[in-house]
Amino acid sequence: MGKQANLYAFPSVDELASALRAYVLQCQEAGIARHGAFKVAVSGGSLPKTLAKALLAPSEGSNDAVKWDKWEIFFADERAVPLDHEDSNYKLVKDELLDKIPDDQPKPTVHAIDTQYLDDTQELADQYEQVLVKSFASRDSVKLPIFDLLLLGCGPDGHTCSLFPGHELLRETSAWVAPIEDSPKPPAKRITLTLPVVNHAVRVAFVATGGGKKDIMKEIFEEGKGLPCALVNEGTGDRCSWFVDNAAVEGVVYQRRPFSL
Numbered sequence: 667m668g669k670q671a672n673l674y675a676f677p678s679v680d681e682l683a684s685a686l687r688a689y690v691l692q693c694q695e696a697g698i699a700r701h702g703a704f705k706v707a708v709s710g711g712s713l714p715k716t717l718a719k720a721l722l723a724p725s726e727g728s729n730d731a732v733k734w735d736k737w738e739i740f741f742a743d744e745r746a747v748p749l750d751h752e753d754s755n756y757k758l759v760k761d762e763l764l765d766k767i768p769d770d771q772p773k774p775t776v777h778a779i780d781t782q783y784l785d786d787t788q789e790l791a792d793q794y795e796q797v798l799v800k801s802f803a804s805r806d807s808v809k810l811p812i813f814d815l816l817l818l819g820c821g822p823d824g825h826t827c828s829l830f831p832g833h834e835l836l837r838e839t840s841a842w843v844a845p846i847e848d849s850p851k852p853p854a855k856r857i858t859l860t861l862p863v864v865n866h867a868v869r870v871a872f873v874a875t876g877g878g879k880k881d882i883m884k885e886i887f888e889e890g891k892g893l894p895c896a897l898v899n900e901g902t903g904d905r906c907s908w909f910v911d912n913a914a915v916e917g918v919v920y921q922r923r924p925f926s927l
C-alpha cells in the first residue's frame with residue numbers, strides 16, 4: 667500500500683497550534699532554501715483563526731521566526747465579492763491574521779483577487795491564474811505551479827477549497843484556477859485552485875477542529891467515497907498532514923501519528 671496522509675491529533679487547539687507553527691516554519695525554511703520565498707495558499711472558514719493562533723505566538727528564538735518578508739500568500743479559494751465584504755476570504759485572513767502582525771515585523775506579500783472582474787467569474791479565475799503564472803513562471807515552462815504549502819480547511823460535507831462533493835470541477839484537468847457559480851455553500855460564485863494544483867503542492871496541511879467535524883472525518887478516513895478531502899489524501903499521500911483536535915476525530919478508525927518534524 668502507498669504512503670498515507672499523516673493524522674496528528676491533539677488534546678487542545680492550543681497544542682495543535684503550537685505543532686502547526688513548527689510544521690509551517692519547517693515548510694517556510696524549505697521554500698526559502700528552494701527559491702528564496704515561501705509560497706503558501708490559505709483557505710477561509712475556520713482555518714485563519716487557528717493559523718493566527720499558531721503564527722502570532724511569540725517567537726521562541728531564531729529557529730522559530732516567522733519570516734513574513736519572505737511570504738507570498740495566495741488564496742486557495744475566494745468568493746466573488748469585494749475585499750471588504752463579510753464573505754471575503756481575504757477579509758477573513760486580513761482581520762484574523764494580517765492586521766495582527768506586530769508593527770515591528772515586516773509584512774508578507776498578499777495576492778488578493780482583482781475585484782474589477784467580480785461580475786465574470788471565468789475572468790476572475792483567469793486573472794488569478796495569471797497571478798500564479800507571474801509568480802511561478804509561465805504556463806509554457808511549468809505544467810503546474812508548485813506551492814510550498816497549502817493550508818486547507820475541511821467543510822462538514824468534505825469539501826475543501828471550493829471543490830465540492832460530486833461537482834464537475836473535480837474533473838478539471840487543465841485550469842490552475844477555476845470558477846464555480848453553483849457552490850452549494852453560499853455565496854454561490856467563487857473561484858478555486860483546481861485539484862491537480864492542490865495535489866501538486868510540496869506539502870498540504872488540513873486543519874479541522876471541533877466535534878462538528880467528526881462525522882465527515884469518519885467518511886474521509888474510513889470510506890473516502892470520492893470526497894474532495896479524500897481525493898487530496900489519495901493524491902498527495904504522506905505529503906499531506908492533518909492537524910486536528912481529538913474532538914474532530916473521536917471514533918475515527920485511522921492510525922494517528924505522534925507529531926514530529
Ligand SMILES: O=C1O[C@H](COP(=O)(O)O)[C@@H](O)[C@H](O)[C@H]1O
Binds near residue numbers: 711713818819821825
Ligand atoms: O466555504 C469555505 O469553506 C471551507 C471550510 O470551512 P470551515 O469553516 O468548515 O473550516 C473553507 O476551507 C473554504 O476556504 C471556504 O471558502
